[in-house]
Amino acid sequence: MAVGIKIVKPSHESSDEDDIPLSQRNLIKKPANHDSSDDEDDVPLSQKVERKKRVVEVKAEQVSSEEDNVPLAKRNLDKDRKSKVPAIAKAIKREIKSDSEDEIPLAQKKKALKKTKSEPMDVDKPSRKRQADTKATPAKPGKKVKKDADDPNFYKWWEEEQNTEIESDDSVKWTTLQHNGVMFPSEYVPHGVKMKYDGQPITLSPEAEEVASFFAALLETEHGQNPVFQKNFFNDWQEVLKQDPSNPKIKEFSKCDFRPIWSKFEHDKENKKAMTKDEKLRAKEEKLKSEEPYLYALVDGRKEKVGNFRIEPPGLFRGRGSHPKTGKLKRRVQPEQVTLNLGVDAKIPEPPKGHKWASVVHDQTATWLATWKENVNGSIKYVFLAATSTWKGQSDMQKFEKARELKKHVVRIRNDYNRDLKDKLSEVRQRATAMYLIDRLALRAGNEKGEDEADTVGCCSLRYEHITLEPNYTLHFDFLGKDSIRYENSVEVEPQVYKNIKIFKKQVGEGQMIFDRLTTTGLNKHLNSYMKGLSAKVFRTYNASITFQQQVDELTKPNDTVADKLLSYNRANRQVAVLCNHQKSASKTHEQMISKIGDRIKAFKYQRMKLRKQLYALDPKQKKKGEFAEPESDLEDEWIVEHEANLVEKEKEKIKSRFEKQNDKLIEEKQPRMPQSELKEKLKAADELHDRLKKERKLDKIEPKGNMTVEKLANAIRKIDERIAATKNQATDKEENKEIALGTSKLNYIDPRITVAWCRKHDVPQEKVFSKTLLEKFRWAQTIPDDWKF
DNA sequence: CTCTCTACTTAGTAAATCCAGT
DNA sequence: ACTGGATTTACTAAGTAGAGAG
Numbered sequence: 001m002a003v004g005i006k007i008v009k010p011s012h013e014s015s016d017e018d019d020i021p022l023s024q025r026n027l028i029k030k031p032a033n034h035d036s037s038d039d040e041d042d043v044p045l046s047q048k049v050e051r052k053k054r055v056v057e058v059k060a061e062q063v064s065s066e067e068d069n070v071p072l073a074k075r076n077l078d079k080d081r082k083s084k085v086p087a088i089a090k091a092i093k094r095e096i097k098s099d100s101e102d103e104i105p106l107a108q109k110k111k112a113l114k115k116t117k118s119e120p121m122d123v124d125k126p127s128r129k130r131q132a133d134t135k136a137t138p139a140k141p142g143k144k145v146k147k148d149a150d151d152p153n154f155y156k157w158w159e160e161e162q163n164t165e166i167e168s169d170d171s172v173k174w175t176t177l178q179h180n181g182v183m184f185p186s187e188y189v190p191h192g193v194k195m196k197y198d199g200q201p202i203t204l205s206p207e208a209e210e211v212a213s214f215f216a217a218l219l220e221t222e223h224g225q226n227p228v229f230q231k232n233f234f235n236d237w238q239e240v241l242k243q244d245p246s247n248p249k250i251k252e253f254s255k256c257d258f259r260p261i262w263s264k265f266e267h268d269k270e271n272k273k274a275m276t277k278d279e280k281l282r283a284k285e286e287k288l289k290s291e292e293p294y295l296y297a298l299v300d301g302r303k304e305k306v307g308n309f310r311i312e313p314p315g316l317f318r319g320r321g322s323h324p325k326t327g328k329l330k331r332r333v334q335p336e337q338v339t340l341n342l343g344v345d346a347k348i349p350e351p352p353k354g355h356k357w358a359s360v361v362h363d364q365t366a367t368w369l370a371t372w373k374e375n376v377n378g379s380i381k382y383v384f385l386a387a388t389s390t391w392k393g394q395s396d397m398q399k400f401e402k403a404r405e406l407k408k409h410v411v412r413i414r415n416d417y418n419r420d421l422k423d424k425l426s427e428v429r430q431r432a433t434a435m436y437l438i439d440r441l442a443l444r445a446g447n448e449k450g451e452d453e454a455d456t457v458g459c460c461s462l463r464y465e466h467i468t469l470e471p472n473y474t475l476h477f478d479f480l481g482k483d484s485i486r487y488e489n490s491v492e493v494e495p496q497v498y499k500n501i502k503i504f505k506k507q508v509g510e511g512q513m514i515f516d517r518l519t520t521t522g523l524n525k526h527l528n529s530y531m532k533g534l535s536a537k538v539f540r541t542y543n544a545s546i547t548f549q550q551q552v553d554e555l556t557k558p559n560d561t562v563a564d565k566l567l568s569y570n571r572a573n574r575q576v577a578v579l580c581n582h583q584k585s586a587s588k589t590h591e592q593m594i595s596k597i598g599d600r601i602k603a604f605k606y607q608r609m610k611l612r613k614q615l616y617a618l619d620p621k622q623k624k625k626g627e628f629a630e631p632e633s634d635l636e637d638e639w640i641v642e643h644e645a646n647l648v649e650k651e652k653e654k655i656k657s658r659f660e661k662q663n664d665k666l667i668e669e670k671q672p673r674m675p676q677s678e679l680k681e682k683l684k685a686a687d688e689l690h691d692r693l694k695k696e697r698k699l700d701k702i703e704p705k706g707n708m709t710v711e712k713l714a715n716a717i718r719k720i721d722e723r724i725a726a727t728k729n730q731a732t733d734k735e736e737n738k739e740i741a742l743g744t745s746k747l748n749y750i751d752p753r754i755t756v757a758w759c760r761k762h763d764v765p766q767e768k769v770f771s772k773t774l775l776e777k778f779r780w781a782q783t784i785p786d787d788w789k790f
Numbered sequence: 791c792t793c794t795c796t797a798c799t800t801a802g803t804a805a806a807t808c809c810a811g812t
Numbered sequence: 813a814c815t816g817g818a819t820t821t822a823c824t825a826a827g828t829a830g831a832g833a834g
Contacts, residue, residue, distance in 0.1 A: 312824070320802075320825065368797070380796065381824085395798085444800095445828060458827085482827055483801055519792095524829070537799085537828060584802070589817075741802075743820090748800055771820055 155302045157390045158397070158780040172364045173391065177342055179297035179306065181349030181357075182370045182383055183290075184335070185313035193264045196257035197250055205244035211237045211329060214316045216261035223318055229327030233316055236329035297369060297385065305386035306369065311338070317376040321454035321484025328376045337372045367391045377452070387777040397780055400751040402533050403541040404790060409531045410542070414439065421496040426504075427517040431526060433500045434459050434515055438536050441491065442543050442579050444482060445520040445536035456480045459536070460523060462514050464505055473498040487581050544576045544749035549790040551575050552758055561722075565762050567729045569755075569769055574736060576745040584741040590734075597731040601724060605635055606643055608720045613696075614704040615713040622710065628717050644693045651686040655679075752778035757788045 188210045194201035195212055204212060215233050218224040234253045241247040250256065275283070294309035311333045319326035335355035342348060344362050351357050358372070370383040385391050413435070420432030437443050438459050446458020457466060457479050466479035474492045481487045504514045520536065527534040551572035556565050587593070609630065616623045659679045666673055696702050704713070752770075756778070759766045766775060 308823075310823090318803095318825080323825090366797070371797090377825090379825090382797070384798080392799095399799085447828065449827095453826085456826085483825075485802080520829075535829065582801080587818095593817080744801060773821065 155390060156779075157394060158783055173367050174343070174364055175300050176345065177297065177299055177362075177364075177369075178346040179342070179349070179369050180293040181340055181351070182338060183294045183310045184333070184352055185311060188332075191261075191264060193261050195259075195261050197248060198255040199257075201260075202248045202250075203246075204241075205247050208237070208241045208244065208247050210314070211240050212258060213261050213265075214314070214329070216258035217265055218316065219258055219262045223316070223327065226326065228322065228324065229316070232325060232327035233329070236327075240329070299385075299390070302390065304389045304391075307384050307386040307389075309369075309383055311372070312374070312381065319454065321456065321480060323454040324452050325376055331375045333372050333374075338370055339372065340370050341366055341368055387773070388779070393777070393780045396777075399541060400545065400753070400790075403538055403545055403751070405531060406534065406538055406542045407546070409534070410439075413527075413530055418494070418496075421494065421500060426507075427522075429500060430504065430515045430518045431523055433497055433504070434518055434523060435527075436494065436497050438539050439543070440493075441477075441489070442540050442581075443487075444540070445523065447520050454480075454484050456482060456484055458482070460513075460515055460518050460520050464508055464510050464512050464514060467501055467505070467514065469498070469502055469505075475501060481581065485581065485583050540580060541749055544580055544745055545751040545754065545790050547579060548572050548576050548745075548750045549754050552754065556758070556762055558762070561725075562764055562768070563726050563729055565764055566768055567733055569758070569764075570733055570737070570742065573742045573746060573750070574740055576750060577740045577742050580745055580749060582741045582744045583739055586738045590738055594731065594735060597727060597734070601727050601731070602635065602639065603643065604720055604724045604727065606640065608717055608724070609635060610696075610702060611713055611717050611720065613700070613702040614708060615710065615717065617702055618704045618708060618713065619710045628714065640697070644690075644697070647693070648686055648690045651689055652683060655682050655686060658682075746774065747777075751790050752781035753784050753788050754790050756781050756784060757786065760786050 188206060190206040190209050191213070192209075194203060195216065196202065211233075215224065215237070218229075223229045230253055238250065241250055291309070294306060296303050297306050298304070312330070314332040315330050317323075317325060317328045317330045335351040335357055337358055339358045340349070340360045341363050342360055348357075348360055368382040368384055372381055373379070374381050387393075387396075417432040417435040417439075420428050421436070423429045423432065438445070444458035446461040448461055449456065457463065458481060462479060466477060468476045468478070470476050470490060472492060473495050474490055475498060476488075476490045478486070478488045501514065504516070508514060508516055524535040527536065527538075552569055555568035555571055557568075560568070612628050612630070615628060622628060656679065659674070659682060663673050752774075755769055756766065758764070759769065770778065
């Protein structure tokens with residue numbers, strides 16, 4: 001059952017409307033009347049005047065098209081979203097007709113600050129610009145850098161004045177850089193458990209055993225069942241087997257029985273669980289100690305947390321979706337493959353004994369500490385600083401500042417692409433159409449992908465079969481996006497967009513890219529001409545944050561309880577997640593969980609009903625007043641009977657266990673046990689409960705306990721009501737969240753300053769919405785005025 | 791241009807940890 | 813205190829985007 005989140009905006013809403021992405025995944029009904037906003041005061045006057053003019057033009061032109069933006073058919077989130085669509089028609093190498101490419105203004109020449117990128121295998125390179133420690137850290141004499149990032153010496157870059165100008169990418173990022181390299185996974189220790197081949201136990205070389213174990217561990221997972229995964233694993237495993245002639249000849253995957261190894265792992269897991277507290281603690285301490293050297297790096301004298309300092313352990317490549325290489329062996333990384341990035345004067349960390357580093361470079365334009373090439377896809381892996389670091393924080397803030405900058409240009413950009421939808425140059429027309437989709441549906445850019453990757457697409461790489469035309473200018477999207485997550489959505493679009501898609505499709509045909517004259521590079525070049533640094537992804541950030549700001553403001557009512565406010569927050573968050581199509585697989589226990597919460601609510605209601613009857617018995621006038629009348633009477637008699645039976649049963653259990661405990665105690669004190677008859681005596685209390693409940697039910701009246709007062713009962717009912725409301729909120733939240741992942745948008749798309757300002761305004765502690773790591777990551781967002789807006 | 795390479799952000803899921811309800 | 817389910821964190825795959833080579 002699809003749970004609709006429907007928010008109908010009051011139609012008198014005026015400004016800011018321009019900023020809301022068209023889709024909002026159909027969650028918001030846009031009012032037809034519409035006023036462009038012009039609320040930035042920080043714009044230079046000259047520009048402002050110019051903007052006014054443009055806005056007027058936009059309005060004139062948009063009037064006609066505006067209704068088309070309104071009703072978007074409901075997005076069907078629930079339908080087999082993950083069904084991996086079989087790879088359709090392998091994209092044949094396309095011929096791109098390169099006509100006139102001239103209209104796009106030449107990309108500005110990048111600054112000449114050359115990178116002089118080193119060949120990884122090169123000899124060490126002397127650093128270019130070298131100078132003594134910068135003023136960045138006033139290097140307090142005598143004060144050592146403390147362990148914890150929490151200490152007062154921690155560098156709060158966001159409190160510094162400068163860094164106003166967004167630096168270009170090839171700028172120098174550091175002056176001195178020191179770290180202890182990377183942590184390698186421990187050597188493989190053979191376990192000796194024999195798997196079977198053709199029913200017979202076999203002995204494998206340690207190398208072969210290791211790879212077999214990689215597979216065995218995944219036996220019961222989706223990967224282990226995937227034929228492509230099996231095949232790729234098996235091929236690579238056979239290579240390993242061949243390397244040691246003592247290995248048995250293994251010809252057929254189907255004759256392999258990995259179960260013994262799998263069982264061994266299951267045992268290991270259980271043993272691990274069964275470890276005592278002490279053992280667990282010791283293991284943890286040991287682990288912590290072993291990784292301590294790698295935890296921090298020194299950047300320009302400042303202590304910064306390192307992120308993924310661990311070299312990825314060997315294993316089987318777990319490609320997502322239908323990745324042709326999934327299951328291939330990801331080999332152990334040797335120090336000889338790893339290049340370190342260090343300051344020239346930094347001490348070079350010792351490589352593991354008997355090994356050496358691939359090389360050590362001093363690339364001051366890069367922020368990575370170490371890098372290596374992975375063997376499955378030949379892609380490059382990096383070790384970076386953690387999300388809490390200065391580098392990551394600054395670039396995070398810059399990302400959001402860039403998105404905010406887009407606010408100043410978005411009206412013009414929209415105006416332009418609406419105009420260009422009718423351009424006679426198909427190149428321009430395609431670009432405009434794509435921009436429309438990127439802007440209104442928050443699609444990704446869609447770079448082209450290779451044959452040896454999963455077949456997924458984004459905007460520019462959408463193919464014929466990914467959009468179908470429905471009546472009423474409605475486009476139906478159905479494609480696999482990043483991570484092979486299905487995007488399925490029906491959207492009513494501008495008639496001109498509809499027409500364009502129709503034309504483009506006709507020109508290409510099945511299996512071909514719809515925007516055959518468009519590349520992500522071309523698109524981004526065009527966007528760059530509007531605003532420095534503007535690219536397709538900025539629209540996602542922009543639309544996510546502006547949507548959140550707008551929604552959270554609208555949904556949160558000042559007098560709500562904190563629980564209600566949190567629900568509103570999550571709902572706003574959810575809108576963004578839906579917009580960006582961030583999904584998760586519904587947990588297998590979801591239904592169960594929901595019904596459990598339902599039971600809890602009913603139990604509360606039952607309690608409430610009991611209290612109410614007591615209240616009425618105590619003070620019949622209350623019944624007339626009706627303040628505590630049942631707000632909803634969905635407690636069926638049948639359910640009540642059952643529930644009461646349960647209550648009695650539980651009471652019995654309680655009595656029994658209490659009895660046992662008391663007996664245990666007596667035994668400990670060397671005293672005689674209580675006889676069974678005693679238990680029987682005690683159990684009578686449960687029977688009495690049973691009788692009492694039965695009687696109460698019959699008479700429909702409850703004698704209040706002696707010391708009960710009207711006041712007390714009323715309070716108790718109010719408290720129960722609160723709990724009912726809270727639990728209901730929880731249930732709603734969970735149900736609506738079933739297949740939507742809020743984390744990604746919170747982590748990457750929603751400007752944290754919106755949240756900080758919201759928490760302050762509504763008196764909600766930030767810990768309620770940000771986890772510990774998020775709080776840390778977003779420390780830079782704390783220093784804002786209370787009325788900050790995105 | 792087109793293709794490849796590099797460096798960085800974004801993403802879902804597995805593993806680890808937390809916490810509420812007995 | 814113990815669980816087991818929920819939440820958080822770790823992990824690493826999969827994107828974006830720009831540069832540079834050919």
